[in-house]
Amino acid sequence: MGAVDRSDMMLSSTECVRRTVKWYKKVFLHLLDIAIFNSHALYQTSIGNKISLQAFQMKVIDQILEKYHSQIYSHQTGRKCSQGDNPLRLTARHFPSQVPPTEKKKEAQKRCTCAKMGHRKDTRYMCAECNVPLCLINCFERYHTVKHY
Structure with missing residues (x-):
C-alpha cells in the first residue's frame, strides 16, 4: 500500500x-x-x-x-510569438520591419538579441511578428532558422 x-x-x-x-x-x-x-x-x-x-x-x-504543433491553429488565436524557444519562430513566415519611432527619436533603435552573446549592437530593424529587435544581415535569418539561438 x-x-x-x-x-x-x-x-x-x-x-x-x-x-x-x-x-x-x-x-x-x-x-x-x-x-x-x-x-x-x-x-x-x-x-x-x-x-x-x-x-x-x-x-x-x-x-x-x-x-x-500546427501553424493554422497558432494564427487563429492572433497571439504574438514570445522571446522563448517557440517553434513558431522557426516555421511561420516572418518579415523584417523597422522599429517604430518614439516621441523622442524619429529613427528609433533597439538593442539586437545578439547583445546577449557579448556583442553590443543597436539596430533599426525588428521582426514584427515576434516583436524581437534583430540585425538585418546576420541575426534575422539565424533567429528564425536555428533552434537554440
Whole structure:
C-alpha cells in the first residue's frame, strides 16, 4: 500500500482530472497521469537526473507541442510569438520591419538579441511578428532558422 499511497499523493498536485460528467474522460485522464508518473520514475532511474514531476510534465508538453504543433491553429488565436524557444519562430513566415519611432527619436533603435552573446549592437530593424529587435544581415535569418539561438 505504501507505493500506491505515495503515487496518489504525488499525482494529487498535478492531476489532469477535472470535474466532468463523463466517466470515460476521468478514466482516460487518470491513465494519462499514471503514464506520465511512471515515465518520470523511469527517467529518474535511467538518467539519474532529479527533476520535479511538474517540471517533467512541462518538458513533455513542450516536446509534444514542438513536434506536433500546427501553424493554422497558432494564427487563429492572433497571439504574438514570445522571446522563448517557440517553434513558431522557426516555421511561420516572418518579415523584417523597422522599429517604430518614439516621441523622442524619429529613427528609433533597439538593442539586437545578439547583445546577449557579448556583442553590443543597436539596430533599426525588428521582426514584427515576434516583436524581437534583430540585425538585418546576420541575426534575422539565424533567429528564425536555428533552434537554440
